[in-house]
Every structure is written in structure tokens, then in C-alpha cells.
Amino acid sequence: MNILVILFLVIGVFFFLGGAIGIMRMPDFYSRLHPAGKLDTLGILAMVMGLAIYNLHHFSYEALLLSLKMFLIVFFVFLSSPTATHSIVDAGMRAGLRHWTKKKGKG
Amino acid sequence: MRVLAFIIVCLTGALLLYGTGEFPDWGDPQSPASVHLSNVYIEKALEQTQVPNLVTAVLADYRGFDTMFETAVVFCAGLACFLLLRDFREKKERYYRHTPTGVILHVKDSKKIIKVGKEFAHMDKNWVPSDLIIKSVCRILIPFIQIYALYVVAHGDFSPGGGFQGGVIFGSSLILLAISYDLKTLVRRIKEKVLGIWAAVGVLIYVGIAAICMPMGGNFLDYSVLAPLVWDPHHVRALGMLGVEIGVGIAVTAVMAIIYINIVSEGRHEEGL
Incomplete structure (x- = not known):
């Protein structure tokens, strides 16, 4: 059980770390949104999965309810995070922000 | 007139700054608040109020007056926004x-x-095609946000939460509606008049519950004398707090919506964001 928890948490940390590095390293606004929007969802899924399993250590009705509530967080993040990313990109395109290209002089 | 207002503001600010000079240092263990007050709250709050959440007990019971006028301040903020920004002229x-x-x-x-x-x-003048994704996701999310807001209000005396927070969450759900669709949708669903009335009703609920205590034989805001009116006399203080929290929640919700609508549409309530 503990091994499973640790495995999930490590996966979550790995994805969050990847997302954080991606946000720092990517060249422009749009490509930075990509790790921010994408890896957050999977990272949160893994993290909450680990925490929910850890919470079920002493199995009871309350603990099960709490774990289900944790998955509600995942559900809402899954709904709202991609939508937020989508609308931010949309707003950026409308405001006229050019996307990054490899040529020099274009930002 | 403007110079006069400026002088008054400066004088008030100077007075307030002068007043803070008398305060004990922040976090001073010898200050009266730390020596006497905190200990009494921590030791006595549960047996005196039967409310498990100490913060709510202090906020809505021991310092009920403070919170009441805070609610009035929120109401005044909405009122000021309305009076300063509302523009009844038709758009040309x-x-x-x-x-x-x-x-x-x-x-x-x-x-x-x-x-x-x-x-x-x-x-709208700077019209943006309505986005199906954003619209439908917000349609799914808004009811959940509103239920959560009610949960936060209702659980104020047991867990972190309360009227102010719940009201802000509920107000944010209304703002989300205005952002994902357009301002007209929100204004059509909740009329300006209704919002104003709700803001006043919220404050009235608070003051009303406080005032009922007086004819029942207690002091203003002394919830314990309301025991004959409620179904659970043992928890009368918790129920009284719940009542005033509901009032606070209603007022904050309405004021949030009023402020948002007036600011984004420059007072015309027609278009914006």
C-alpha cells in the first residue's frame, strides 16, 4: 500500500517538476501555457490518487467519503484548467500577440 | 471643493496615523490583548457559545457589533459604486x-x-464570438460553485468559512456568468433593482436578528435570549450566528455583483467585458 502511495506521489512530483521547468524554459507565452495547462492536470491526478490511497489506510466510511471528495478536486481541475488555458490562448490571439518562431527578430 | 476634500482626507489620515502610535507593538506578548483577551476567548468560547469554530465565535458573537458594521461598510461600498458610476443616459x-x-x-x-x-x-462594440467551450464548461461549473458557496455559509460555525467568504464565492459565480456569456445575460437574469434590494435585505437580516434580542429581554446581539424561538435551544448561539452569517452572505453577494456590473460597463449596464 505504502509503495503504491509513494509511487503515485513521485509520479506527481515528477510531472509538477516537469511543468515547472517547462514554464521556465519555454520560449514564449503560448508554449509556456502548454506545460502549465497540461502537466498540472496529470500531476494533480497522480498526487491526489496517492493522497486518497494514503487516506484509506484505516478503512472506514468517513475515510472513503473523504477520498471521494478528493477526487472531486481532480474532477473540477480537469474541467476548469484546460478551459482556462484555452481562453487565455484565445484572448492572446485576439489581442494580437504573435507566436514564437525560430527566426531572429520575432518575439 | 476638491481642495477641501483633499485637506479633509489628509487630516483624517494624519489622525489615524497619530492614533496608531499609541498601539502596542505588533505581536507584543505584554499587550492587553495577548494577556487578557486571547486567553478568555480560547478557554471560555466553547462553553459559552457552543460553537466549535473559535474564529466564528469571536467574529459573530463576541465582536458582533464589529461584524455588523463591517457588513454595513460592504453595503456602503456597493452603494458608493452605484452612486458614483451609474449612468442612466441612453447610449447613442x-x-x-x-x-x-x-x-x-x-x-x-x-x-x-x-x-x-x-x-x-x-x-457589443468590441464583440467577441461566444466560445462554445467556455460557455458550456461555465454552465457546468456555476451550479457547483453556488452549492459550494452555500456550503461555506452554512458551515461557518463548524469549519472555516462564513458569510463573507461564501458571499464572495457566490458573487464570483455570478461574475463568471457575465464573463463567459456577456453582461446582458447577467443583467437580464438578475435585475439591478433586485440586487439593490438583496444588498439591503442582507444588512437588515443581521440588524433584525440583533434587534429582536432586545424585546426578548436581552441586550442588542445577545443571541441567548432567542432560545424560545428556535428548535434547538442548546445551540441557540450557533443558530443566531448562522442567521447573521446568512445575512452577511446575501449582502456580500449582491454587492459583489453590483460593483462588478457598474465597473465593467462604466455604469451603463449594457456592454462590457
Whole structure:
């Protein structure tokens, strides 16, 4: 059980770390949104999965309810995070922000 | 007039700054608040109020007056926003969209009003095509946000939460509606008059519950004398707090919506964001 928890948490940390590095390293606004929007969802899924399993250590009705509530967080993040990313990109395109290209002089 | 206002503001600020000089240092263990007050709250709050959440007990019971006038301040903020920004003049230029063809009409004469219905639709000047993804996700999320807001209000005396937080969450759900659709949708669903009335009703609920205590034989805001009125006399203080929290929640919700609508539309309540 503990091994499973640790495995999930490590996966979550790995994805969050990847997302954080991606946000720092990517060249422009749009490509930075990509790790921010994408890896957050999977990272949160893994993290909450680990925490929910850890919470079920002493199995009871309350603990099960709490774990289900944790998955509600995942559900809402899954709904709202991609939508937020989508609308931010949309707003950026409308405001006229050019996307990054490899040529020099274009930002 | 403006100079006079400036002088008054400066004087008030100077007075307040002068007053803070008398305060004990922040976090000073020898200050009266730390020596006497905190200990009494921590030791006595549960047996005196039967409320498990200490913060709510202090906020809504021991310092009920403070919170009452805070609610009044929130109400005044909404009122000030309305009085300063609301603009009842009709807009001169209007834009309409012919729905079947997508042709946009620019009407410069304010007297010519095109009926909005199946054929024509209102259009904002800097119109953004409504995005299906955002719309449908917000449609799913808004009810959950509102239920969560009610949960936060109702659980104020047991867990972190309360009227202010719940009201802000509920207000944010209304703002989300205005952002994901458009301002007209929100204004059409909740009339300006209704919002104003709700803001006042919230404050009235608080003051009313406080005032009922007096004819029942207690002090203003002394919830314990309300015991004959409620179904659970043992928890009468918790129920009284719940009542005032509901009032606070209603007032904050309405004021949030009023402030948002007035600011984004420059007081015209027609278009914006």
C-alpha cells in the first residue's frame, strides 16, 4: 500500500517538476501555457490518487467519503484548467500577440 | 471643493496615523490583548457559545457589533459604486446583428430601437464570438460553485468559512456568468433593482436578528435570549450566528455583483467585458 502511495506521489512530483521547468524554459507565452495547462492536470491526478490511497489506510466510511471528495478536486481541475488555458490562448490571439518562431527578430 | 476634500482626507489620515502610535507593538506578548483577551476567548468560547469554530465565535458573537458594521461598510461600498458610476443616459450608438445572415447594423439614431428577438441580436462594440467551450464548461461549473458557496455559509460555525467568504464565492459565480456569456445575460437574469434590494435585505437580516434580542429581554446581539424561538435551544448561539452569517452572505453577494456590473460597463449596464 505504502509503495503504491509513494509511487503515485513521485509520479506527481515528477510531472509538477516537469511543468515547472517547462514554464521556465519555454520560449514564449503560448508554449509556456502548454506545460502549465497540461502537466498540472496529470500531476494533480497522480498526487491526489496517492493522497486518497494514503487516506484509506484505516478503512472506514468517513475515510472513503473523504477520498471521494478528493477526487472531486481532480474532477473540477480537469474541467476548469484546460478551459482556462484555452481562453487565455484565445484572448492572446485576439489581442494580437504573435507566436514564437525560430527566426531572429520575432518575439 | 476638491481642495477641501483633499485637506479633509489628509487630516483624517494624519489622525489615524497619530492614533496608531499609541498601539502596542505588533505581536507584543505584554499587550492587553495577548494577556487578557486571547486567553478568555480560547478557554471560555466553547462553553459559552457552543460553537466549535473559535474564529466564528469571536467574529459573530463576541465582536458582533464589529461584524455588523463591517457588513454595513460592504453595503456602503456597493452603494458608493452605484452612486458614483451609474449612468442612466441612453447610449447613442447601438450595434445589432442580424442573426440569419450575420450582417451587423450600426444604428446612430438613439430613438430608433430595433426589437431584439429571433431575427436581431444585441451586439457589443468590441464583440467577441461566444466560445462554445467556455460557455458550456461555465454552465457546468456555476451550479457547483453556488452549492459550494452555500456550503461555506452554512458551515461557518463548524469549519472555516462564513458569510463573507461564501458571499464572495457566490458573487464570483455570478461574475463568471457575465464573463463567459456577456453582461446582458447577467443583467437580464438578475435585475439591478433586485440586487439593490438583496444588498439591503442582507444588512437588515443581521440588524433584525440583533434587534429582536432586545424585546426578548436581552441586550442588542445577545443571541441567548432567542432560545424560545428556535428548535434547538442548546445551540441557540450557533443558530443566531448562522442567521447573521446568512445575512452577511446575501449582502456580500449582491454587492459583489453590483460593483462588478457598474465597473465593467462604466455604469451603463449594457456592454462590457
